[in-house]
Amino acid sequence: MVCSFRRYLWLRSNHQLISKNWQPKIFKMSASVISRELSLKQKCLEIFRTAINSVLPQNIIKNNISMEGNRLLIKNQSFPIHNNVHVAGFGKAVMGMAAAVEQILGDHLVQGVISVPLGIQKVLRLAGKEEMLLRPQTKIQVQEGAQHNLPDDNALKAAKRIHHLAEGLTENDLLLVLISGGGSALLPAPIPPVTLEEKLYLTKQLASKGATIQELNTVRKSLSLLKGGGLARAAYPAQVVSLILSDIIGDNLEFIASGPTLPNLQSKEDSCKILSKYNLVSSMPENVKEVLSQPSTRMHQEEIQDYAHVFNFIVGSNAIALEEAKCKSESLGYITSILSTGVSGDVTTVARLFSLLIRYVCSVLAVHGSQCAQASSLKDEMLQIIGSLQLPDFRLDSCLENALSSGKPLCLLAGGETTVQLRGRGKGGRNQEMALRVAVELHQAKSMTPHDPFAKHEIVFLSGGTDGQDGPTEAAGGFAYTEMVENAFREGLNVEDFLNNNDSFTFFSKFNKGADLIMTGLTSTNVMDVQAIIIQPKET
Incomplete structure (x- = not known):
């Protein structure tokens, strides 16, 4: 999820190709003709691109916000406005969101300040994405900062400007x-007299001692001027309306940019207990001790303790992207199911789950739904992994029943964010490694059984990051299919060697002339990752 100018530089030599090719293709033919004309990989890619398109910054704004006279309509809520709207923003996708908001609000917009990643405006111009840039005579100030996704002086200046704007309302x-x-790194203002360096030092010390992300967030919010509800407090008594693009599993608003418009459920006493737990009380800076010794900040009036002046709307998420992908898949003729929006855990375990899933579906379809021993065994192992990964929302069987009764092919969708254990020094990302590990699992399944378990079906697996950047590479992810490992051996490529070195990008670049890499270019959005599996009978 690193978002920095260094990772954007590759666009300079590719921006013309990207700007022309990354958007979902617009077909003038009917859906049935599209389905016949496209290959399985192309269909899978169209589904993935549709997911991304649904959560592009300009689309999530236009799909959720409109004007009706002097009323701002957001989902099912209406807000009266009259030349009195101020904008504050922070995050990797905020540049495009602000451009769309500016267009909708018109003269109702008074002023604004947004904090965005270093170099983003230049990159968007290079990519030909002028629609994601503010107007020349804009009323919104743009502050770029947080190089390498780390809080810095430029991000601090932006946070102070946002705080000043909010206090004047x-x-x-x-x-x-x-x-x-990315909003957390772009909104780093600590409570005076704590300095940014002191706050970063303390959080690094906590991280080095094994503090959980929840513990880190608790301490960070206690020392933050704007996080943990600080922005909403500063803006009171103005009406506060937040539009949120979620990159967090479960869409817990408390963890998105550390909840600047939500009540802080943790106290400074909680932070002191965490620091004591990790033996950091004696070594923490004096300014930190001073701030943590102060009473927790409260709203001034009892009746607004529940932040009644604040409305928070999730306008983009992994779930929203998958729902749009499902619609696209169904238009292409597939029985489609969203398996889960919370897939997380080690990529090796998750790849094993997806390979078992593919084998299970093929086994059930091959015997027309009868409970054969092989299918039962595969399902038992799947359920064990689902339990270990804590995926309570994982669902499949109803979709499989529909496929059996209708005879239509299947598309299975999932989303979330996995992790990779780094053992080598290669180049790649979690999605490319996921695809490659699924390919290995499918190859091993073919090798271990007397009969090819996939003989009756065509199968394609896709794993891609919606931000278009999978690890430190220009790829968004990769494809896998049952013949991949065998074909790679014929090209002199040992897949296991690449996996042992975490070098999935190098493999995909060398294999099949790079045709199995997913290249979207910078999308300027991020709702984590999307996986898609297409399983359809082979033509006889």
């Missing part, structure tokens, strides 16, 4: 807050 104003992934 009255009960007659509306503050529209734009939030996306």
